[in-house]
Amino acid sequence: MGHKRRGHTLKTSPSVDTQRQSGDERSLKHRICMVSDFFYPNMGGVESHIYQLSQCLIEKGHKVVIATHSYGDRRGIRYLTNGLKVYYLPLKVMYNQSTATTCFHSMPLLRCVFVRERITIVHAHSSFSAMGHDALFHAKTMGLNTVFTDHSLFGFADLSSVLTNKLLTVSLCDTNHIVCVSYTSKENTVLRAALDPEIVSVIPNAVDPTDFTPDPRCRDNSKITIVVVSRLVYRKGIDLLSGIIPELCGKHPDLCFLIGGEGPKRIVLEEVREKYQLHDRVRLLGALDHKDVRDVLVQGHIFLNTSLTEAFCMAIVEGASCGLQVVSTRVGGIPEVLPSELMTLCEPTVRSICDGLETVIAGIRSGNVASPAAIHRKVQTLYTWRNVAERTEKVYIRVCKEPVLSLSDRLHRLQNHCGAVAGCIFSFLAVLDFLFLLFLQWLRPDHLIDVAVDASGPHSRLGQSFSKKKSKMANPTLSSVS
């Protein structure tokens, strides 16, 4: 019993804060640690989601730090805009930028981050991120509130998804709250991880509408351009695309394709181009930087998305924001992303997509489609990061009120939810993790870890140090860090 109390000493301080300030929920400021394997300089949807969400939360006055693994020689502690602190922890990368899950080797560093930043909520992102799952596991052992955001859809049939689903079940069964990006994704996650739907919220992604503005002058109006921007992989339906290209190019001599992105399926598109002699009409741009995407998008009239599975398609929002006509497959969470007047939905077959494209092309020729500026105005208000941050804040407020499970409750939950074998194995791991935490607390007690100087949040020193820097010459005694 005595041991247990020592393990949960961390919990008491935030909960005391909560009680004192519960009179006004809005003024309650959280100290959030976002954990994910995926962050800049790696590029992608998850990375920009974490960055934008953090920026908006900082704007709302919360303290946010990000923990990720080191990328090349980018290791240690870095600061981004507005005092967003990023810990690039030296953990070994195993596969596809994901760290190895050994459950324990990340504990000392993550504990140090949580303690020195006085974190109250740990928010992990992406189910592919082993570091995120590790962090959730350790945070629960340390008695911190946990939130998880799932960014992708999974199947149920093949071996890898069966294993990932089991891991997800274990990882999420005692997490306080789960966020999904669309209702389809919520349904999928609830089924995969056998969760109570009550604790799963839906908060969509957003795009920065100022980055994706239409510019009709960039278009070549003598022909009709179809833009495809996606990674060239099976999941994005590149095989469908290779069926569509020859069929439409045969029918419409003024049609051309602009394809951005890189991947193993590029060879399929190159074969098609070779076979039908379409070198002047199908341009493959290769890998695109995120900043170049807009310049490619504005050159087109139609944005085509052929994904076979998608939790929330950012690409079609970006396309619509640039004022393009969107044609997409009706899979996953896509139908809920945009209102039906802004996009044309088709079944994921070559026939159906061709029909959809034909109607849109006919619409463009006759001129009865909405102007790019009108589409942009509609999309502009649909998805903003401020809105996402507001909704995430509500999740945090709710999570803060919930108690963190004690070790015995956690073991109960694990054994009841995850089946006999996995439940026992992970209960054992949870106990080991707890003992490891006690060992670390003995080796390096919490009071020996220096509390970090806040760079964001209510006690931020960043704004002050800027003004101090200016006054450095006038009054040297003021120019100090702490």
Next chain:
Amino acid sequence: MAEEEFTDINGNSISLDCQTHSAFCREFTVNSPKLSLRKVMVYTCFIWIFAYTIFYFTENTAFLSSAIIVTLIGMMGYIHFVKVDRETLLIIGSLGVQLSSAYASGRQSTTFIEMNKLKDIVINEAVYMHSIIYYMCILIKDPADPDKVTSLVPLFQNSKPRLNCLVHVYRSCQEILAQTRLSMKQDKDWKTPEET
């Protein structure tokens, strides 16, 4: 003048000794705890018991004598190259910064950094072993390109004081640096009208 008690990142107590020689010259000395007898005993016993166990099975006396040599050389090497008793940072406003560390054997190592190479003294954070610590370092600039930082020289590397101690040293150093910059600026202001 004042001597204050602080701890290093592992919780061992260290003492910080600040001496103000003049308004432009200060000296900071961080004293680490002396080599403890208990630590020496534990390591010696460990090596000797290990050697005796091998000797028990092999009955080869070479192991025993090598254990004695290893212990002696290890201890000498430790006090001569590893164990630092005292680290001193002497900052002289118009001249530069002198860093010296005194080893337990009495060996001294000293480096000097000129003022025109020194860009600033800052407190930084780093991942060290399995934790994240604050440390103090000097930013070295290239005299040709004053905006660029070419390298870092960490201070108090062996004693590793905690943040509260570093902040104390940092404030005093910044006072002197600011005064120096101010006087250099005044010098320039004085010279330019005469030259023109």
